[in-house]
Each structure stands twice: as C-alpha cells, then as structure tokens.
Amino acid sequence: MPLYLALLCVGALIGVGVASIRYKDRADVTRLVYGLTGGLCAAIFLAVIVPRGAHVLQTTLPLGLPWIGMRFRIDALSAFFLAVVNLGGAAASVYAIGYGAHEKSPMRVLPFFPAFIAGMNGVVMADDAFTFLVAWEFMSLSSWALVISHHDHAENRAAAYIYLLMASFGTFCLLMAFGVLGGATGAHDFDTIRAIPKDAWKSGLVLALVILGAGSKAGLVPLHIWLPLAHPAAPSHVSALMSGVMTKVAIYGFIRMAFDLLGPPAFWWSIHPLAFGAASALIGVLFATVQSDLKKLLAYSTIENVGIIFVALGLALAFKANGQALPAALAFTAALFHVFNHALFKSTLFFGAGAVLGATGEKNIEKLGGLIRSMPKTAFVFLGGCMAIAALPPLNGFVSEWLVFQAILLSPSLPQWILKLLTPAVGVTLALSAALGAGAYVRAFGVVFLGRPRSDAAEQAQETDQWSLRAMFALIALCLLAGITPSFMIDTISPAAAEYVGGRMPAQSQIGWFTIAPIAESRSSYNGLLVFAFIGLSAFAMAQTIKKFFPRPLRRAPPWDCGYVDPTPASQYTASSFAQPVRRALGAVAFSAREKLDMPLPGETRAAHFSVEIGDRFIDYIYAPLTKAVLFCAGRLNVVNFLSIQEYIALVFAALVFLLILVAL
Incomplete structure (x- = not known):
C-alpha cells in the first residue's frame, strides 16, 4: 500500500540520520548516508506516482499524544507534493554524494539531511493538526541545523538566528490558525475540521494567519528576510532543497x-x-538583479517565483468563489505546474552554484568569469537552468508562466470590480518581473561563465565531479521533457484541480502532437515539441550554411579595446555596471542603493574606488523598529525579576482574576 510504504520510508530516513551518528567513523559514511537517502526518496516517489485503486488513502498510527494518535493521508494533492519533495530529495542526494565528499565537517550535515526530508514528507502526509505541526516544526528545526552547519562564520550564525525566529513565528501563526479552526470543541483531525461551520470573521482570521504562517516559510514579501540569508549559509545541496522543495511544502500548507x-x-x-x-x-526579481553573491541572487529569484505561484492561487480562489470551474482549474493547474517546474530548475541552478563554489571558492560573481572554458558541462547545465527560469521556450518555465497569463486574461469575467482592477495590475507586474528576470539571469550566466577570469581562483577552476554532473543533467533533462510534453503534467495535476476547485482543464492527451490548449484550441494553444524542433532545425541549418559558404578556420587573437590590445580583465563589463540602469531606475521601489565613488584628483596616481551598498527597506521600516520596540519592552519588564515575594503573589492573583474574567466573557 503506497501510504504504508511512504511512512515506512519516512521512518527509515530518520533512522538513517540517527545511524550516521553511530557509524560516523566509517570512511564511506557520507556516500552511504546520501545513497540510502536517495534510494528512500526514490521509493516514495515511485509509490505515489504509480496508479492506485483507492483515490484517498488514510491511516492512524498509535504515536504522539495518548488516545489521539497521528493521522496520515494521501490524496491527489498530497501525492503530487510528495512527488515534488522526493524527486528533489533524490536529486540532492545524488548531487551530495560528490559534493558532500568535500565537506570539512560532514557530521554537522549528515544526521540532519535525511531528517529534513522526512519532516517535509510528514507535513504533506499529515491528516490532523497535531501531526501537521509536529512535522512542520521537525522540518524547521532540522533545516535550521543545516543552515548553521558552517557556524564558524558570523554571518551564518546570524542567518540561522533570523531563520529560527521567522520559523517560530510561522509555526505560532499556524498553531493559532488551527486553534481557531478547531473552535470550542477542540477538533484537531482534518475530517472534523472540514465539517465544522465557519463564520466569516473566523475564515478571514484563519486566512490571515495562514498567509503569515505559510508565507513566512515560503518567502512571501515582507516575510522574506530570512531566505536570502539562510540559503547562502547552507551547503549547496541543502540550499537546493530549501529553495526548490521546502518553500513548496509551505505552499502546500496554504493550499490545504x-x-x-x-x-x-x-x-x-x-x-x-x-x-x-x-x-x-517584483521585489524579488529587483533584488536578484543587483546581487553579487550568486547563491543570494538565486535565493531572491525564489521569492519571485513563489510570488508567481501565489498569484495563480489567488486567481484560482477568485474563480472558485464565483463558480467559474474551468478558469479556476486553469489557474490552479498553472500554480501546481510552476511548483513542479521551479523545483526542477531552481535545484539545477543551486547545484551549478555549488559546483562553481567548490571549484573556485568564490560566491562573488565579480571575481569569476571565463568558467565556460574550464567547466563546460556545468556551464551548459547552468545555461539551461537560466533559460528555464527566464521562461524561455521550449523549456518548462515558459509553459507554467504562460498558463498563469492565460488565467489572467480570463479575469474580465470576474464580477467584482476590485478584482477587475487588481488582476490586470498584477498581470502587468508579472510581465515586468519576467522581463527583469531574464536580464538578471543573462547577467548571472554572462558574468560567471563568459569573458575572462577576473581572479586566480576562476582561472584555475576545474570541472566538478561526476555525481554532481549526473544530478544536474538529469534535472535539466526533466526541464526539457516537461517543456516539450507539458500535456502529461497537466493531466497529472487535473485530479487535484477537480477535487479542490471543482473543475479540470480539458484532457490534453487527446490533442495531437503534444499541443496544449488551456480552454480550447480555437482560443489559444502552445506546442513545445514544435518549438523545440523549429529551434533545433534552424540552428542546424544555420550551422551548415556558415560551414559551407563561409568556411573560415578558427582564429584566436588577444582581446582588444577600441583597436588597442586589452591586457587586463578588469576592463570587462562587471555585474554592477550591468545592473546599474535597473538599480537607478527601479531600485527605489524595493531597496535603497547608496553609491560611493572615491575619484582621485588630477595628478594623483592612486586608483579610483567605487562601491554600492544595497539596503532592504523592509528591514529598515518594519523589522528594525519592531526589534527596537521588543528590546524596549524587555528592558521595562526586567523590573519583574526584582520584585518582592508579596509583589509576586499580588501579580499572580491579578493575572488569575484577569484570566477568569476573560473566560467568563
């Protein structure tokens, strides 16, 4: 039975983490742990994608609180997210077999890596509030341990501290949401919660709490401040899991x-x-455009893509509320499709960033360059990931974003004027974000892999190991496959759409040549296979034409600058100069940029110095004042530590009276 097999594998993942401590002295413990983790993830993935007879699988295990147990459930929605979690987990495990061999302190990572994946699986399979919150907190704490694994750096400790604070805040909000849902009866299992009538004000309160709780874990603005700090601090295979998979578990929580x-x-x-x-x-892509830290750039792009998914889910809610089943199914399918796509190409990009970091020791893209010569395979995969995340056909990112825009184009049918005004504005924002995102990924690939090396580390780089390359090539192949045959993914998501929004898109498998039509072929359609064939044939024809009619031999010459030989790589276009127009024109929307120029006077021989400082307005205007208020209140409450025994008794008595009045009301 798939549910019992999945639960058995989750228990085995925890066991693998515990066993790694017991056998930490074995020379092959790293390869063994990651190999077993990858095998268990593959087993869960196969268990949930194989067709099964029962539509919903449920069970209760005698764990947790007495007389309550822990309920687990797999339906169409949780099966989809289980597939995403374990596909990402298997790929990260294969990548880590090679990448993890260079870890200086592997025992800071090995026990928590399989536990992290087990926690994410537990959240998706939970069927009651107690199990959900326990698994959610288990996922948060194990990922926090991975973030702080390199705690010898002060910035990593700060990132882990902020992540722990935001994770605790998110769990508190979800706990309050379940408390409001359970009502006076204290219901905790999901079947009972579904049957309880909900008042309008309770639904609004729960929705606000869920957006805060799940949004803080997913990285929604303005709850995103932990994400660009924690992802660069963690090892690269962990960053891929956190960005590509854990944020999707948070989205699952919102959908549920x-x-x-x-x-x-x-x-x-x-x-x-x-x-x-x-x-x-918009804000995520603006920050990504100006980042010099490669992993931080990818982290901010995760915020952008999470925003796209939430836009699609918001459209699905709007259409569902108005009884428009087909547009709701289109928006819901687009959201889940982008969940799957982002897990693929974001994991690919973080793997590529990890390969670059392992080969050069540099995360600052200003000190890289020319890596396409020494790391051609990594460059090819990273280019494919950039094309996918930039939504360029025929890769998978284009399909899901195209479906989102198709749903936006159906918004005029919504009867509420606020939605008629809001949705087109959202569509314009997404279009602007897509254009800026393309520029950000061109900048990332060009500065890192093209041009000439800007440092000795970049000049001496070598290709990464075979295990890492296998994981990256497998994921980029899936990106291409999902892009040219998207009909299979759409039909796979359709059962979840039918269950949760009351409708489904037309069966795409019945349309020839892998063409997809969101509503009908007469309205709009897309064929990724034909686009791929056209690109391939055009490139081949162009190459043959050049080879036949312009058969010039390959010629190498020294770099030049306006007719003069250019002896230094410092004259190349830098990442900062590439982002300068966007930073000056649109940067004020999201951040405060301070440029500092130290220009020597005429006759001085010292070098000029230019630097840019990027500030986060959300930290300056929300979190910094909040932190000051907390510290102020804590200082005032410190007098409680120095009361007499009589004052303590009076304080307890007053608190008891207040609580009794509150209960009576």
Missing part, C-alpha cells in the same frame, strides 16, 4: 488550509495572495 479546510471561499480571499504574490515577484 485555503482550498480544503476553510470550506467554500469568498471572493475577497483572493485579494491577499494576489497582492502579496505580485509584490513578491
């Missing part, structure tokens, strides 16, 4: 609450995910 446990939606539920999603997409 908003589309399932809260009952039939009201139209205004869609306003929050639409607004926060659009803001996240």
Whole structure:
C-alpha cells in the first residue's frame, strides 16, 4: 500500500540520520548516508506516482499524544507534493554524494539531511493538526541545523538566528490558525475540521494567519528576510532543497488550509495572495538583479517565483468563489505546474552554484568569469537552468508562466470590480518581473561563465565531479521533457484541480502532437515539441550554411579595446555596471542603493574606488523598529525579576482574576 510504504520510508530516513551518528567513523559514511537517502526518496516517489485503486488513502498510527494518535493521508494533492519533495530529495542526494565528499565537517550535515526530508514528507502526509505541526516544526528545526552547519562564520550564525525566529513565528501563526479552526470543541483531525461551520470573521482570521504562517516559510514579501540569508549559509545541496522543495511544502500548507479546510471561499480571499504574490515577484526579481553573491541572487529569484505561484492561487480562489470551474482549474493547474517546474530548475541552478563554489571558492560573481572554458558541462547545465527560469521556450518555465497569463486574461469575467482592477495590475507586474528576470539571469550566466577570469581562483577552476554532473543533467533533462510534453503534467495535476476547485482543464492527451490548449484550441494553444524542433532545425541549418559558404578556420587573437590590445580583465563589463540602469531606475521601489565613488584628483596616481551598498527597506521600516520596540519592552519588564515575594503573589492573583474574567466573557 503506497501510504504504508511512504511512512515506512519516512521512518527509515530518520533512522538513517540517527545511524550516521553511530557509524560516523566509517570512511564511506557520507556516500552511504546520501545513497540510502536517495534510494528512500526514490521509493516514495515511485509509490505515489504509480496508479492506485483507492483515490484517498488514510491511516492512524498509535504515536504522539495518548488516545489521539497521528493521522496520515494521501490524496491527489498530497501525492503530487510528495512527488515534488522526493524527486528533489533524490536529486540532492545524488548531487551530495560528490559534493558532500568535500565537506570539512560532514557530521554537522549528515544526521540532519535525511531528517529534513522526512519532516517535509510528514507535513504533506499529515491528516490532523497535531501531526501537521509536529512535522512542520521537525522540518524547521532540522533545516535550521543545516543552515548553521558552517557556524564558524558570523554571518551564518546570524542567518540561522533570523531563520529560527521567522520559523517560530510561522509555526505560532499556524498553531493559532488551527486553534481557531478547531473552535470550542477542540477538533484537531482534518475530517472534523472540514465539517465544522465557519463564520466569516473566523475564515478571514484563519486566512490571515495562514498567509503569515505559510508565507513566512515560503518567502512571501515582507516575510522574506530570512531566505536570502539562510540559503547562502547552507551547503549547496541543502540550499537546493530549501529553495526548490521546502518553500513548496509551505505552499502546500496554504493550499490545504485555503482550498480544503476553510470550506467554500469568498471572493475577497483572493485579494491577499494576489497582492502579496505580485509584490513578491517584483521585489524579488529587483533584488536578484543587483546581487553579487550568486547563491543570494538565486535565493531572491525564489521569492519571485513563489510570488508567481501565489498569484495563480489567488486567481484560482477568485474563480472558485464565483463558480467559474474551468478558469479556476486553469489557474490552479498553472500554480501546481510552476511548483513542479521551479523545483526542477531552481535545484539545477543551486547545484551549478555549488559546483562553481567548490571549484573556485568564490560566491562573488565579480571575481569569476571565463568558467565556460574550464567547466563546460556545468556551464551548459547552468545555461539551461537560466533559460528555464527566464521562461524561455521550449523549456518548462515558459509553459507554467504562460498558463498563469492565460488565467489572467480570463479575469474580465470576474464580477467584482476590485478584482477587475487588481488582476490586470498584477498581470502587468508579472510581465515586468519576467522581463527583469531574464536580464538578471543573462547577467548571472554572462558574468560567471563568459569573458575572462577576473581572479586566480576562476582561472584555475576545474570541472566538478561526476555525481554532481549526473544530478544536474538529469534535472535539466526533466526541464526539457516537461517543456516539450507539458500535456502529461497537466493531466497529472487535473485530479487535484477537480477535487479542490471543482473543475479540470480539458484532457490534453487527446490533442495531437503534444499541443496544449488551456480552454480550447480555437482560443489559444502552445506546442513545445514544435518549438523545440523549429529551434533545433534552424540552428542546424544555420550551422551548415556558415560551414559551407563561409568556411573560415578558427582564429584566436588577444582581446582588444577600441583597436588597442586589452591586457587586463578588469576592463570587462562587471555585474554592477550591468545592473546599474535597473538599480537607478527601479531600485527605489524595493531597496535603497547608496553609491560611493572615491575619484582621485588630477595628478594623483592612486586608483579610483567605487562601491554600492544595497539596503532592504523592509528591514529598515518594519523589522528594525519592531526589534527596537521588543528590546524596549524587555528592558521595562526586567523590573519583574526584582520584585518582592508579596509583589509576586499580588501579580499572580491579578493575572488569575484577569484570566477568569476573560473566560467568563
């Protein structure tokens, strides 16, 4: 039975983490742990994608609190997210067999890596509030241990501290949401929660708490501050899991609450995910455009893509609330398709960043360059990942973003004027984000892999190991496969759409040549296979034409600058100069940029110095004042530590009276 097999594998993942401590002195412990973790993830993946007779699988295990147990469930939605989690986990494990061999302190990572994957699986399979919150906290704590694994650096310790604070805040919000859902009866299992009638004010409160709880883990603006700090601090295979997979588990939590446990939606539920999603997409890509840290750049692009997913989910809520099943199914399918796609290409990019970091020791793209010569395979895969995340056909990122825009184009049918005005504005924001994102990924690939090496480390780089390359090539192959045959993914997602929004897209497998039509072929359609064939044939024809009619031999010459030989790589276009127009024109929307120029006077021989400092307005205007307020209150409350025994008794008595009055009311 798939459910019992998945639970057995989750238990085995925890066992692998514990056993790694016992056998830490074995020379092959790293390869053994990652190999077993990858095998268990593959087993869960196969268990949930193989067709099964029962539509919903449920069970209760005698664990946790007495007389309550822990309930687990697999339906169409959780099966999809289980596939995403374990596909990402298997790829990260294969990559880590090679990457993890260079880890200086492997025992800071090995026990928690399989536990992290087990926690994510537990969240997706949970069927009651207790199990969900326990698995959620287990996932948060194990990932925090991975973030702080390189704790010898002060910035990593700060990143782990902020991540722990935000994770605790998110868990608290979800705990309050389940408390409101359970009501006075204290219901905790999801079946009972579904059956409880919900007042409008309770639904609104729960939705706000869920956006705060799940949004903080997913990286929604303005709850995103931990994400660009924690992802660069963690090892690269962990960063890939956190960015490509863990954020999707948070999205699953939002879907489970908003589309399932809260009952039939009201139209205004869609306003929050639409607004926060659009803001996240724009601000995330603006920050990504100006980053010099490669892993931080990828982390900010995760914020952008999470915003796109929340926009699609907001549209699905709006259409569902108005009884428009087909547009709701289109938006919901687009969201889940982008969940799958982002897990693939973001893991690929983080793997590529890890390969670059391992070969050069540098995360600053200003000190890289020319790596396409020494790391051609990594460069090829990273280019494919950049094309996919930039939504260029025929790769998979284009399909899901195209479906999102198709759903936006159906928004004029919504009857509420606020949605008629908001949705086109969101569409314009996503279009701007897509254009800026393409520029950001061109900048990332060009500065890192093209040109000439800007440092000795970049000049001496060598290709990464075979295990890492296998994982990267497997993921980029899946990106291409999902892009040219998207009909299979759409039909796979359709059962979840039918269950949670009451409709499904037309069966895409019945349309010839892998063409997809969101509504009908007469309205709009796309064929990734034909686009791929056209690109391939055009490139081949152009290459043959040049070879036949212009058969010039390959010629190498020294670099030049306006007719003069250019002896230094310092004259190349830098990442900062590439981002300067965007930084000056649009940077004020998201951040405060301070440019410092130290120009020597005429006659001085010292070098000029130029630097840019990027500030986060959300930290300056929200979190910094909040931190000051907390410290102020803590200082005032410190007097409680020095009360007399009589004052303590009076304080306890007053608190008891207050609580009794509160209960009576």
